[in-house]
Amino acid sequence: MKRFAYDFERPLVELETKLEELKRLESAGKEDIAVQISYLEKQIQKLRERTYSNLTAWQKVQIARHPDRPRTSDYIEAIFTDFIELHGDRVFRDDVSIIGGFARLENVKVMVVGHRKGRNTKESIARNFGMPHPEGYRKAVRLMRIANKFKLPLITFIDTPGAYPGIGAEERGQAIAIAQSLMEISVLEVPVIVANIGEGGSGGALAIGFGDRIIMLENSYYSVITPEGCVSILWDGEGSVEEATEVLGLTSDKLLEMGIVDCVVREPLGGAHYAPSLAARELKKELVKALEDLSKVSTKDLVEQRYSRLRHIGYYTKARESETLSGKFQNI
């Protein structure tokens, strides 16, 4: 089977395909090629390190979008037990771009909500590529209220290119659904932990993407706009997507440095899809740690601290005296 590969991964994938071929020959007992195999394995290891050690922002975005990348449902399966999925917004329909329900993290009962992408083309189409409609956010809000009522910490998984831009979405109030979700999170009297596992696309991600702790997988991204959208608007379509990605400052390390997120979980070399269970294990450690930390905080402090975290995000300065309009409009 031909494996999916981005341009920068192609030489590596070629070697890996060759290795698979040799292993097949060996297991068929055709030839004694153990030496060749071990040599190739070493080559592959070296090339893999070279390929993935210093990824550009754009390469990271590509990995975040990799079709084999583990999805929210994979993490739910790997990290939690006793998951009970809940459906529907009680208004219009069940949006399958959002998954949510009860689950246990170790022994703590929690509410899980996340964007849901498919694992193959058919599933991806069915789940609208993880782009929710308003009813998806309204389902999320409904589950948040249950979490609040029954004092279940909320854990969200972020993986969306953005909220769906379509006719029905606008008719049913995409913007308002997102705004109401933001408002709902802000008043939740339970810990809110966010795990960005892939694509953090704009308002559609933010709607369930802020809280008391924001964790990012190493190769996930979180951005005000997709790199492609940014090129088309700020470069009139004439810039390169690589350049736009770099300047948007959307990688996990950059956002950690800027204080927007709290923690970056390292991924297996090459991305979480190379060793999904390892990636899940690392993420689980951080989730458990965050939950332990936050469970020590009183409800009131939790809500206050959540606001004060946001309150400190912003870069501004006072205009120089000569430039200000200060006082000019005091008496309109």
Place this chain on the structure above:
Amino acid sequence: MPIGEWFKKENKRAPADQTLTKRAIPDGVWEKCLGCNEPIFIKELERNLMVCSKCDYHFPLSAYERIYHLADPNSFEELWEDLCSEDPLCFIGKKAYMDSLVEAKNKTGLNDAVICGRAGIGGRKVAIGVMDFRFIGGSMGSVVGEKITRMVELATDEKLPIITVSSSGGARMQEGMISLMQMAKTSTAVARHSKSGLPYISVLSHPTSGGVTASFSTLADIIIAEPKAFIGFAGPRVIEQTIKQKLPKDFQTAEFNLTHGMVDMIVNRLDMKRTIMRLLDYLEPSGVVE
């Protein structure tokens, strides 16, 4: 006093080619209506709050013009007017963000895309925030987010109603995630104001979209739209590219939003102040909810 002169006198920094000034002292005495193509006398247009008396077309307004129309005379007290955006990402697109900022400042005489303060409306004290689309498309970055948040906090502290008038293309891309987070910040501030039992009336003017419709501006108790204003989440171009079909004729207009239940009413600019006054009367704070 015509609005242009009023503005010119007050704002020493406003450059000579200021759109507002140009409008008040034009080459001719009339302007072509963008709605019906008919000539309209500028004086008449100004008396009519920049609404065409023939076709009801609502000309775009600067933030100060709006405040002038809504606030009682001598009641507006501007706050935090000296806050300026920084360039946290050292953003250079086709144009450097710093250059866009300087250009916008020179064009508008403003420091950023929102004007906030206290004002009286029909004798009632309110906190008010009015956006100016001319400043980088009314986009919300750190300064807009911070000023809106401070204004909402002030209203919560002083138990004042909030009035906002929005016109915005959404979050300001040049400040990256910092801009996106302003959506959460302003929404949280509004949640706290609302929990205190205080009223918020939001006016959506042409155009309001993206991160501003998806945050504070639609979290009001009452949402008012100006006639024919574009109001939506995604831009029509993005939607067309995604769904690969033509959009319905009145898609994402104020009227479309009213039909689909997203706004409470469409109000002509000439009736705006009176409508807000009548609403505020019904929204008398019921006392602080603890």
